[in-house]
Structures are given as structure tokens and as C-alpha cells.
Amino acid sequence: MISSITALFVAVGLIAFISIELSTRVSQIDQMMVALSKRVVKMNTALGTFEQMNYAINQLATNQAEFSERQMILVEAVSNAERATTALGQQVPAAAAKSVSVETNRVAKQVEGLSRALKSQGKQVQRSNRLR
Numbered sequence: 001m002i003s004s005i006t007a008l009f010v011a012v013g014l015i016a017f018i019s020i021e022l023s024t025r026v027s028q029i030d031q032m033m034v035a036l037s038k039r040v041v042k043m044n045t046a047l048g049t050f051e052q053m054n055y056a057i058n059q060l061a062t063n064q065a066e067f068s069e070r071q072m073i074l075v076e077a078v079s080n081a082e083r084a085t086t087a088l089g090q091q092v093p094a095a096a097a098k099s100v101s102v103e104t105n106r107v108a109k110q111v112e113g114l115s116r117a118l119k120s121q122g123k124q125v126q127r128s129n130r131l132r
Helices: 001-092 094-131
Strands: none
Touching: 001 094
């Protein structure tokens, strides 16, 4: 009978020890899961920021492509204006120099306007580059 009681106490003690160890391990796992969930939240926030940066970079690339296209159109217009003024200077006789002068001034104003537009677009690109 004493051996049965002793075995019973040993068994109860062993079960209590195992229960305490199991409770400790479960608590450690819970702490690890909390830390892991905090890291996941931080990572999701970082991914959101990365997506915003990616969108901004794509917008900047689109703006730069549009600017480049407009700049090429402006260069072509300036070249055409230069060719036109050169051709006018060679084809018009000296007697019609006054009318050519008026036309040249008009073309020069157009070229000046195109130059101002080109500078304005250059400033816009610089501003968008600063945003990066």
C-alpha cells in the first residue's frame, strides 16, 4: 500500500512538473508569436512605403518621357525656324529687306517663346527630380 501511495505521489509530482514545463513553453511560444506579428506589421508598413516610392518613380519616369518628347518637338520647331530664316535671307532681294525683317522678328519672337517654354519645362523636371 505504501508503495502505491508513493507511486501515486511520484506520478502526481511528475504530472505537476510536466504541466509547469508545458505552461512555460506555451508562454515562450506566445511571446515569440507576438514578436513575429510585430515584425510582420513593420514589414507590411515598409512594403507599403516601397510601393508608394515605386509609384512615384514610375510617375517621374512618365513625366520625364513626356518632357523628352516635348523637348524634341521644340528642337525640331527651332530647327525649322532657323532653316526658314536662313532660306528667307538667301531668297529675298535687298529691296524687300524691311518685310523680311518684320517676318524675322516674328519668327525670333516665336523662337524666344519656345525657348521660354523649354526653360519652364526644364525647371519642372528639376523640381520633380528633387522630389525623388
